[in-house]
Amino acid sequence: MKSIRHSAIIAAILCGTTAYADVTAQQVWDNWTDQMAVYGQGFTTGGEDMSGGTLTVSDVKIEMSDEEASIVAALGDIALTENGDGTVNITMGTSYPITVDLTPEYGDPATVNVTVSQSDMVLKVSGVPDAMIYDVTADSYGMRVDSIEGGQSMDVEVVDLAIAMLDLSGTYSVSQDTLTHIAYAFNVGALDIDAHFNEIDGGGVIKANGDIADLAMFANIVTPIDMDFDAEMPPFVDGLAMEGGYSFGETAYSFDFDVADDAGSGAATIEGGGLEFSIDVDGAAYRGESRGIDVSLSIPNEIPFPLQASLAKYGFEFLIPLSQGEDGPRDARLAFNLTDFAISETLWNIVDPAEFMPRDPLTVALAVDAQVTPFFDFLDPAQQEAAMMSDIPGEVKGVQITELTVRGAGAEITGDGAFTFDNTDLQTFDGFPRPEGQANFAINGVNGLVDKLIQMGLIPEDQAMMPRMMLGMFATPVGDDMLTSTIEVNAEGHVLANGQRLR
Template sequence: MKCIRHTAIIAAVLCGTTATADVTAQQVWDNWTEQMEVYGQGFTTGGEDMSGDTLTISDVKIAMSDDEASVTAALGDIMLVENGDGTVTITVPDSYPITLNLTPEYYDPSVINLSVTHEEMVLNVSGDPEAMIYDISADRYAISIDSLEGGAGEEIELTDAMFAMIDLAGTYSVKSDNLTRIAYAFNVGALDIDVLFNETDGEGIVAANGDIADLAMFANIVTPIDMDMEAEMPPFIDGLAIEGGYTSGAFGYTFDFDVDGEAASGSSTGDGGTLGFEMDIDGLSYIGETRNISLNLLIPNEVPFPLEVAMGNYGFDFQIPLSQGEDGPHDARMAFNFTDLAISETIWNMADPQNILPRDALTIALGLDAQVTPFFDFLDPAQQEAAMMTDVPGELNGVQITELTIRGAGAEITGGGAFTFDNSDLETFDGLPRPEGKVDFAINGVNGLVDKLIQMGLIPEEEAMMPRMMLGMFATPVGDDMLTSTIEVNNEGHLLANGQRLR
């Protein structure tokens, strides 16, 4: 809940739009203050003055807090100028301070002094009083840490800590019907992160740098009108829904630290990626992908050579239904992939100095789709206790293997198939719903891989006999070190391997 509240507050304070509209300066200011009240926070000001087409709000401060931290932003004077066409332009000082007070339960209190600076920033507001749209653009928008006090200042000396967005443009909107609907979308030409700390009483350093190109972010948040932002359980049952994510272009990171005798440095690059998240009363989904990753790592006190790894693609996709619904089984998904994972020749030579194994890249990919019927709405507080007490919170109705690939060291296993489940028959498989369906496998190069592992001394030859016998029982030869296998459960509950009954 804190994350939702803080995200919405920051967006409300920092964002704005252009479009055909009819709003006044006073209406825009009232909208800001109303949003702060909803999120349990507020403005303090030195006064308001309307002169001609300009509303000036003097000495604006924004505060938000929880049990272990408080944040105060001193924006100074804000001017809201009516443009004569139903839009309002907001002018915020080019820089202003933010103070973060940390009071953790088990550590010394600390104060972090930050500053926000921007260049050529334009904020416009349009729409109407019930549905305002904000538009923001800036050549540069940066947040930096200026100093540390208290416990943090005693341990480290700050040299540089800056987060900057270049060529920022985006929109933010708020409207209300029976729910409050917040939406934003921002594009950033380049994101730059620089961090450098020195150890106060020693020679230790911590340095990091990150650069991301072509970053596009979005979020949509739907909340109940009078949502309690301090509630222990988020009110998904009342309409709360959250979705968001980003896409990015090429990125690069470097780091270097040497503290208390522990040292490491490294770098990583990639061609970009995506991340998406969605959660409401009906379910949760989380999906992401990163392309063409390379990692170089040096840990001189632990490993006497550089560690180098590259990967063509890394991704995941999880979809989990969380409510009963009214339209039958719900879709679920679990998928991940590590595609073309390659390690350096140095690491290969340590593991395989005789160059016995093929040094092709490793790929592991699994995709499972399913249909399930939950018996509860798991995000409804009234049903959670019953859901936790039950032995079976739902039914599994079907599973499809959409992808199965294991490839590397000269061998490959692929597969696919589908099963349905009869939940009225819990006897055939000892308390589990009876499956019906089949899965097909293609197994290539496995015997050759076993031979090479024996040659390397990693597997005693006598211990390899059992895996070979199992392959002979469950697989059919179709070529030189090429096997296929079909595992099936028929409608009578019989388990078959390549047509031969095993159960």
């Protein structure tokens, strides 16, 4: 639960205020102080002064801490100005310091000094007491590490470590009914990350850079009112729910280093991608994708040749139900793909100098959907012990292979299938629910691939006989090095391959 609490507080520090908004300056400030109290942290001020529709809070300082770290942000003066139309503008200094004191259980204590800076930031607050909206725009917003003190075990010094964001815009809102609803969406035109370290004793240099375009982030969070951030179990049964994600456009990373007895460099570019997640008492979902990936790496002392690889797409997805639900079986899903993975000719020539192997890109993709019935609400503390003690925490009703592709080096395997499960019959398959259905496969070019592996000396010819025999048992020829296979389980529990009974 510390991660939830700390995320909320850090957001408050970095944005100056991400608390409730109201139609008057005093209400904005009062609601912020109330929210900081909920998070269990504190702040100090030099005083408050209301004059001409502007509330000035001087010498604002926010503090947060746990067993291994403490953070102090000295925001300076904050001015909350009533615009006369039910909105409030918030202004603050163009920069302020943050001090992080680290006292880890293992390792040396250290102090990190950070400066937050911003340009032309406009914070506008609107809404009503029960539904506040917070709008922000800025030409730039950044954080820079000024120094790291202590940390005697560190063998590098920080020359430059900074994050800069350009063309920011976003909205943050909070509303309450029986629960607290928090929503935000932020867009960043460009994000730049720079790092430069010097080796303290050896005189070496380490540099890294990252540039991300068109970054968009969003989140919707629902929490119980007066939520206990220190609770051992997040209160999902009381309404806690979260969803969020991000997307990004063209991205470029690079690094180079020259240290004692070693040197190297690398770079990567990505056309774009994104990630989304959600979790509540009913289930969890997570999916991500990256497109157009190119990577190059050169470390001559470790690898005597440069490495280059590309990937058209990489993605993953899972959906898992976490409660019994009320409408029968629940959907579940597991999927991933690695599409058109290609390596450079240099690498191919090392493993296949005679060019026996077709140099097609590699693709591996699998997607499996299922319908399941959990017997417990797994995020309910009252049911967790029973769930852990249960031999069977739920039932599988059906499984569908919606995608299966393995393609590369001149061969390809594709397939699909669907099975239902009789959970009342645990005898036919020795304690496993009896399946019924079939899976279909197409296998092309595999014998040719085996021949080429024999030519390359990677597989002895006598050891290739067994795989060929297995293919002959389970597959049917339909063309030149083209095979099909249908694996079926019927209602009697018989297992058949291409109509031939195996069980």
